[in-house]
Amino acid sequence: MSRAEIDRMLTMARKRLEDASYSQLSTEGRFTSTYNSIHAAALAALRWHGYRSENRYIVFQSLSHTLNWPASKWRVIDAAHQKRNLAEYEGYLEIEDSTIAELRQLASQLILDVQKLICEPS
Numbered sequence: 001m002s003r004a005e006i007d008r009m010l011t012m013a014r015k016r017l018e019d020a021s022y023s024q025l026s027t028e029g030r031f032t033s034t035y036n037s038i039h040a041a042a043l044a045a046l047r048w049h050g051y052r053s054e055n056r057y058i059v060f061q062s063l064s065h066t067l068n069w070p071a072s073k074w075r076v077i078d079a080a081h082q083k084r085n086l087a088e089y090e091g092y093l094e095i096e097d098s099t100i101a102e103l104r105q106l107a108s109q110l111i112l113d114v115q116k117l118i119c120e121p122s
Contacts, residue, residue: 009044013037031095034103041110
């Protein structure tokens, strides 16, 4: 784990979350930006603990260990992951603005929690 790597991931997470706030983006674009923000921040938490995974599901599921997030939070992210897979692999995405808003709140909290994690003394 490199602190510079973690910082780059958090910067990416923040930028993607900012992108998701642009109302001129399509619903799909806002969803994808939010999802990518969450993935970057969750991956930063995993790497902070010295682990790597190419499997996005594991990255999200491990939030219960890396940040002590309850299952109720990471399961919302997992549902978004399932929607993302449908969009990526089957060309189907049905997403509501309320879902994007909920994911944006989770992304914001996730970024804050990762920031707290990396600022804590080891």
